Amino acid sequence: NAGVMQNPRHLVRRRGQEARLRCSPMKGHSHVYWYRQLPEEGLKFMVYLQKENIIDESGMPKERFSAEFPKEGPSILRIQQVVRGDSAAYFCASSPGQGINPRYFGPGTRLTVT
Amino acid sequence: DQQVKQNSPSLSVQEGRISILNCDYTNSMFDYFLWYKKYPAEGPTFLISISSIKDKNEDGRFTVFLNKSAKHLSLHIVPSQPGDSAVYFCAASEIQGAQKLVFGQGTRLTINP
Numbered sequence: 001n002a003g004v005m006q007n008p009r010h011l012v013r014r015r016g017q018e019a020r021l022r023c024s025p026m027k028g029h030s031h032v033y034w035y036r037q038l039p040e041e042g043l044k045f046m047v048y049l050q051k052e053n054i055i056d057e058s059g060m061p062k063e064r065f066s067a068e069f070p071k072e073g074p075s076i077l078r079i080q081q082v083v084r085g086d087s088a089a090y091f092c093a094s095s096p097g098q099g100i101n102p103r104y105f106g107p108g109t110r111l112t113v114t
Numbered sequence: 115d116q117q118v119k120q121n122s123p124s125l126s127v128q129e130g131r132i133s134i135l136n137c138d139y140t141n142s143m144f145d146y147f148l149w150y151k152k153y154p155a156e157g158p159t160f161l162i163s164i165s166s167i168k169d170k171n172e173d174g175r176f177t178v179f180l181n182k183s184a185k186h187l188s189l190h191i192v193p194s195q196p197g198d199s200a201v202y203f204c205a206a207s208e209i210q211g212a213q214k215l216v217f218g219q220g221t222r223l224t225i226n227p
Contacts, residue, residue, distance in 0.1 A: 042217030105157030
C-alpha cells in the first residue's frame, strides 16, 4: 500500500448528506480502482477508471454513487444522500496501466452513516 | 452469491510451524488467482499469484497451490513468523490483469510465539 493515499481515513455523515472520498494513486499510475468492504465480507469491486475516463463501472450501485478521475488531482468517489447501508470501508488501488493487477491498496476510508 | 469463499474466519498457528489458508471458488471461468495480506489500518498488499496453467507457485516462504478440478486453492507459509499475523484475502479473476477481482471474506491468521 506504499504510495496510494486516501483521505479522509474516517468520515461520519448523517443520513441524507453527501460523502466525498479521495484517492491519490501511486506516482506514475494512471489507473484507479475502487472497492468496498462491508462488515464481515470481502472487498467488492465498484469501478475502474483511467484519467478522465470510466472504463468499468459495473460494480457501482445505479443511483447515488459516482466516480471521477480528472486529469489533475485525485480520484473522487461521491455518494449522494447517504443511507446506513453505505457504511463500509472504501479502498482504492492503482496500477500503471490496463491489464495489470493492483499490487497495493490505500489504507481505506471508513464511512459511518448515522 | 459468494463466488470465492474462505470458510475459516480465523486460524492460529505456532511460530515456526506451517500455516495453511484455504480458499474455494465456484466460477469455472476464473483463471487467475491472487493472495493479498492486510494489516490493521492498512490496505491489502499483493502477496503471490497463480495462473490456472500451473498448480503451484512458490515465492520464498509462501507457496500457493491450485487444484482446478476441485476449484480449491491454498496458501502455505513456512516457517510462520509473528510478522505474518494479518488478514489474508484470496481473490480471483477471469484473466490475468482483469480489472475486476472477486475477493473472499478473508482469514485472520495469528502466529503465536
